[in-house]
Amino acid sequence: MRLFNIILGLFLLSSFAYGQMGGVGPYAFLQLPSSAHASALGGNNISLRTNEPSFIIQNPALLSDSISNLLFLHSTRLFADVFYGNTGYCFKNKLLGNTFVSLNFINYGAFRRFDELGNEQGSFYAADYALMIGFSKPFTADSMFTYGFIAKPVYSLYDHYFSFGFVFDAGLSYYNHEHLWYAGLVLKNLGYTIKPYIQKEHEPIDWDVQFGISKKLKHAPLRISLTFQHLENWNLSNYEYDRDNPLGEFADTSKKYNNFERWSDEFLRHLIVGIDVVFSKNFYFAVGYNFQRRKELGTDTRMATTGLSWGFGLKLYRFQIHYARSAFHLAGATNSLSISSRIQEWYKKKSAINR
Numbered sequence: 001m002r003l004f005n006i007i008l009g010l011f012l013l014s015s016f017a018y019g020q021m022g023g024v025g026p027y028a029f030l031q032l033p034s035s036a037h038a039s040a041l042g043g044n045n046i047s048l049r050t051n052e053p054s055f056i057i058q059n060p061a062l063l064s065d066s067i068s069n070l071l072f073l074h075s076t077r078l079f080a081d082v083f084y085g086n087t088g089y090c091f092k093n094k095l096l097g098n099t100f101v102s103l104n105f106i107n108y109g110a111f112r113r114f115d116e117l118g119n120e121q122g123s124f125y126a127a128d129y130a131l132m133i134g135f136s137k138p139f140t141a142d143s144m145f146t147y148g149f150i151a152k153p154v155y156s157l158y159d160h161y162f163s164f165g166f167v168f169d170a171g172l173s174y175y176n177h178e179h180l181w182y183a184g185l186v187l188k189n190l191g192y193t194i195k196p197y198i199q200k201e202h203e204p205i206d207w208d209v210q211f212g213i214s215k216k217l218k219h220a221p222l223r224i225s226l227t228f229q230h231l232e233n234w235n236l237s238n239y240e241y242d243r244d245n246p247l248g249e250f251a252d253t254s255k256k257y258n259n260f261e262r263w264s265d266e267f268l269r270h271l272i273v274g275i276d277v278v279f280s281k282n283f284y285f286a287v288g289y290n291f292q293r294r295k296e297l298g299t300d301t302r303m304a305t306t307g308l309s310w311g312f313g314l315k316l317y318r319f320q321i322h323y324a325r326s327a328f329h330l331a332g333a334t335n336s337l338s339i340s341s342r343i344q345e346w347y348k349k350k351s352a353i354n355r
Helices: 002-014 036-040 053-057 259-269 291-297 343-354
Strands: 070-077 083-093 097-114 120-138 145-158 161-176 181-195 208-216 222-228 271-280 283-290 308-316 319-329 332-342
Touching: 036 053, 036 070, 036 283, 036 308, 036 319, 036 332, 053 070, 053 083, 053 097, 053 120, 053 332, 083 120, 120 161, 145 181, 259 271, 259 291, 283 291, 291 319, 332 343
Parallel strands: none
Antiparallel strands: 070 083, 070 332, 083 097, 097 120, 120 145, 145 161, 161 181, 181 208, 208 222, 222 271, 271 283, 283 308, 308 319, 319 332
């Protein structure tokens, strides 16, 4: 009961804090959820082992024998007709072990071009692409620990400005089958812009250290996940203005916070909570809460469901279908859809028909 009161106190106190942290480098699309299931769990999950292959983009160490020969496709419609998604295939390789190849993209669409006098001069396009090649292996044949890596050549095009970079992820996964514990640790988006948008101006890529833990309850159909992101940067809320006011006229100096209020707000900004209700092997319902998303994109007058997300997954015939809806802002929510299928099941069916 005491632990519950502490957690409740942290949650309530954090709702009074303000501040935002935007993107600080190129290739920000690499931080988007890789699957509908991840979106439903709050936008990120690096610890949960499921039969959905696109989770491996969140943590390459989650790649295992159980998702070999799976083809996956994911798509999300963002705001203003912006689409992003990925497609890929998992397979077994004698040299690398469990391997996958994926293409991630985000398409911003076409834009009308005008000069400084307002004269229309045609249109231009903007998009980002990342080719992902990854693998994973257990440390030993019977080890509960698995490690994995992803290499990501990235190409970005905004009108006549383009950039090329190379990024990689390194992940570690732990799974205790007996006690139903999962854990993950990931270093994401470590890399360098080989060709910057503007010559000799190499922008730093926004990298991320994440830790996650999940627990499947033994006597209840629940999986609970806690994911901590941006552990390399504790200060996501920019409280410095309380002391030195470096933000000048944009700082909100009317509000002062004590040390506990600051600490609780910072802690929760790093946290994503996700819960799966597993009704059967073929159907689940998921809900998530992203504290940072709610604090940075919510409005003071009406927070509504900003930060909340939900979704479900089911298996129909040879397909796994996952859907998620995530509330980013009062302006609207995003819808995500992921589909995967095991290739060898189609071959088995075809062979059976031929016989």
